[in-house]
Amino acid sequence: MDRHDVSSDVTAEHVAQLHQEDLKIEEQFDCKGMTYWFDAERKTAFCLIKAPNKEAVCKMHDFAHGVLPHKIIEVDETIVESFLGRIEDPKKTSDTEINIIDDPAFRCIMYLELSHNSMERQNNYQYSLFSEKIHQSIIKTFKKYEGRVVQSDNESYLASFKSISNAISCAFNLQHKLKFVIPKFEKSFKKVKIGLSAGLPVEEKAGLFEDTVNLSKTICQLINSPITITNDVRVYYEKRHTNDFLKNELVQSLNLSEEAFIKNFTDCLEKIWNDPNFQIQNFAKLLGYSQSQFYRKVKSLTGKSPVQFLSDYKLDKSIEFIHHKKGNISEIAFDCGFNSPSYFSKCFFKKYHILPSQYQLTC
Numbered sequence: 137m138d139r140h141d142v143s144s145d146v147t148a149e150h151v152a153q154l155h156q157e158d159l160k161i162e163e164q165f166d167c168k169g170m171t172y173w174f175d176a177e178r179k180t181a182f183c184l185i186k187a188p189n190k191e192a193v194c195k196m197h198d199f200a201h202g203v204l205p206h207k208i209i210e211v212d213e214t215i216v217e218s219f220l221g222r223i224e225d226p227k228k229t230s231d232t233e234i235n236i237i238d239d240p241a242f243r244c245i246m247y248l249e250l251s252h253n254s255m256e257r258q259n260n261y262q263y264s265l266f267s268e269k270i271h272q273s274i275i276k277t278f279k280k281y282e283g284r285v286v287q288s289d290n291e292s293y294l295a296s297f298k299s300i301s302n303a304i305s306c307a308f309n310l311q312h313k314l315k316f317v318i319p320k321f322e323k324s325f326k327k328v329k330i331g332l333s334a335g336l337p338v339e340e341k342a343g344l345f346e347d348t349v350n351l352s353k354t355i356c357q358l359i360n361s362p363i364t365i366t367n368d369v370r371v372y373y374e375k376r377h378t379n380d381f382l383k384n385e386l387v388q389s390l391n392l393s394e395e396a397f398i399k400n401f402t403d404c405l406e407k408i409w410n411d412p413n414f415q416i417q418n419f420a421k422l423l424g425y426s427q428s429q430f431y432r433k434v435k436s437l438t439g440k441s442p443v444q445f446l447s448d449y450k451l452d453k454s455i456e457f458i459h460h461k462k463g464n465i466s467e468i469a470f471d472c473g474f475n476s477p478s479y480f481s482k483c484f485f486k487k488y489h490i491l492p493s494q495y496q497l498t499c
Contacts, residue, residue, distance in 0.1 A: 137183065137208070137211045138182065138183050138193055138206075139336070140182070140183070140206060148238035149234075151181050151237075152235060152236040152237060155169060155237075157201045158197065158200045161196065165187070165193075166188050167192055167193060168186040170186060170213075172225075173220065173240060174238055178240070178242060178336070180240075182336075182337055193205065207338050209342055210342075211344045216344065218286040218296065219286055219344060243296045243334065243336075243348070244298075245333050245348045245352045246283065246294070246295045248295070248329070249291070249328075249330075250270065251327045273313055274293060274314075277310050278293075278295050280306070281297065281306035282298065282302055283295040283302065283303065300332075300334060301376060301377065303332055304365070310328065310330065330364070332366065332369050333349075333352035334368050334369050336348075351366060354399075355390065358402070358437065362387075363388070364388045367390055409449055409450060410450070410472055430442060450472045457472065458496050468492070469492075481493070
């Protein structure tokens with residue numbers, strides 16, 4: 137898939153004509169133009185092309201009309217369809233010689249995570265029953281608001297929405313509905329968290345919607361709020377609606393500085409989280425904050441102190457490592473940044489009320 141950032145005077149008809157020029161000579165370059173998307177508001181166009189390599193795409197465009205793409209990424213057509221809803225030209229929408237497609241590729245991406253207590257769900261038949269009931273309720277709600285499920289594992293869901301308004305309404309509906317689907321006595325499920333971000337399929341990173349997906353997932357997992365939305369989502373929504381929903385206690389809307397902090401924080405976290413010699417006070421220096429500023433930032437966004445957040449992050453990683461059988465307990469302890477297996481076991485027991493060696497036996 138390639139991305140073209142076009143000038144303000146380019147119309148959907150112009151892009152349709154360029155697409156036709158590609159189709160006339162595509163075979164010469166062993167290419168096949170499958171379809172495209174054009175966004176008149178953001179002045180972007182995206183072409184989906186079967187080609188042997190990126191060079192063939194550039195040569196075809198250059199020979200056909202001379203308009204070269206600004207960026208090209210490799211994509212899986214199944215994933216493209218999951219995000220965007222089609223991998224071929226839609227039927228003609230008007231009685232014209234060419235098929236003019238004025239169809240934006242801009243999407244609102246939702247990441248939903250069911251926060252549960254892993255200690256309470258082992259070999260639990262009741263858990264399986266509730267899990268399936270919750271899954272069906274989530275899928276039904278996505279369909280109601282025209283959301284497309286890209287990935288799911290019954291504990292987390294990634295969905296794509298063409299309409300930001302629909303995505304926000306869906307998030308509220310899910311939070312409301314799942315309160316009644318999950319019984320109060322079912323302690324294994326603690327809460328439902330949702331992150332909403334919006335963007336284009338080809339951005340800075342190499343994957344399809346990769347920047348947007350990463351941000352929606354990060355804010356869902358990191359921020360201490362049932363529903364967290366990015367600044368772009370809020371701005372877009374407020375252009376078309378009142379902002380009453382922002383006053384709702386379920387929603388936290390991030391500003392641009394908070395988003396920048398979260399991106400830098402998570403980038404740094406990925407580099408240092410399993411370094412046993414890393415001192416938490418150095419975290420603030422790496423990000424350019426004083427100790428007090430860093431503490432307030434992390435506490436306000438995550439609900440935890442930096443020390444507690446890093447400790448919980450390591451322990452959550454250890455759960456993943458145990459489930460995926462990435463070594464024995466001692467190896468996992470060191471891989472997750474603990475100085476000794478005994479200290480790891482002490483921290484693990486304090487949080488989960490079971491020793492990691494005992495928990496490993498249940499997996």
